Amino acid sequence: MTEHNPLTLDEQDLETLSRQLGRPVRDVVEIGARCVCGNPLVATTAPRLGNGIPFPTTYYLTHPVITAAVSRLEAAGVMSEMSTRLHEDPRLAERYRQAHGAYLAARSAIGERSGIGPVPEIDGVSAGGMPTRVKCLHVLVGHSLAAGRGVNPLGDEALDAIAEWWTPEQCRCDGAWSTDAPVPERDLSRHTKTQGLAPEDLDRKRAERRSAGTGGTDAHCSH
Numbered sequence: 001m002t003e004h005n006p007l008t009l010d011e012q013d014l015e016t017l018s019r020q021l022g023r024p025v026r027d028v029v030e031i032g033a034r035c036v037c038g039n040p041l042v043a044t045t046a047p048r049l050g051n052g053i054p055f056p057t058t059y060y061l062t063h064p065v066i067t068a069a070v071s072r073l074e075a076a077g078v079m080s081e082m083s084t085r086l087h088e089d090p091r092l093a094e095r096y097r098q099a100h101g102a103y104l105a106a107r108s109a110i111g112e113r114s115g116i117g118p119v120p121e122i123d124g125v126s127a128g129g130m131p132t133r134v135k136c137l138h139v140l141v142g143h144s145l146a147a148g149r150g151v152n153p154l155g156d157e158a159l160d161a162i163a164e165w166w167t168p169e170q171c172r173c174d175g176a177w178s179t180d181a182p183v184p185e186r187d188l189s190r191h192t193k194t195q196g197l198a199p200e201d202l203d204r205k206r207a208e209r210r211s212a213g214t215g216g217t218d219a220h221c222s223h
């Protein structure tokens with residue numbers, strides 16, 4: 001780990017992550033992906049939290065522009081369409097299974113790098129519905145951004161599908177989150193389930209409710 005390692009996070013990154021999410025971040029050990037400008041796009045969370053709880057979801061999309069764009073895809077029913085194709089296309093299913101394996105391997109390496117070591121409770125458990133379903137596109141896009149193209153086929157597809165709103169080549173950070181307000185310091189999420197959310201988050205929550213009302217169990221995620 002050198003100071004030039006793009007994965008390494010500093011105080012500035014933690015502050016940006018908190019501003020992007022509107023709450024303090026915890027147990028983030030690396031930056032999974034960065035904007036061309038250097039801002040974080042994906043927070044990498046330790047496979048075991050500070051309170052001891054195993055945490056399978058390693059890559060969390062933090063950039064509000066990307067998160068909102070992916071929520072639009074979810075609201076449009078992209079997840080159930082992808083799940084159907086997984087059942088019909090053995091080659092896609094195999095590539096998705098390999099993405100699941102890559103996710104587990106990356107998480108294990110992160111556990112090692114961060115000094116946490118193995119987390120047997122979540123052995124074989126990845127995230128986002130992998131290896132056979134699609135339950136959260138945010139997870140898949142986070143994986144694609146962190147791993148690079150060609151690892152997660154459905155995450156790559158979702159990235160292509162949001163190109164109208166965000167592409168890896170262009171910085172869309174300006175105005176995407178508040179830089180004037182104080183950095184969120186306390187986790188108020190228990191008391192302010194919706195009141196404390198940024199407009200993009202509220203937009204997302206509404207989209208989730210919409211999709212939850214129209215689809216089956218695959219139609220929404222918890223982001």
Ligand SMILES: [Zn+2]
Binds near residue numbers: 037038039172173174
């Ligand atoms: Zn940027």
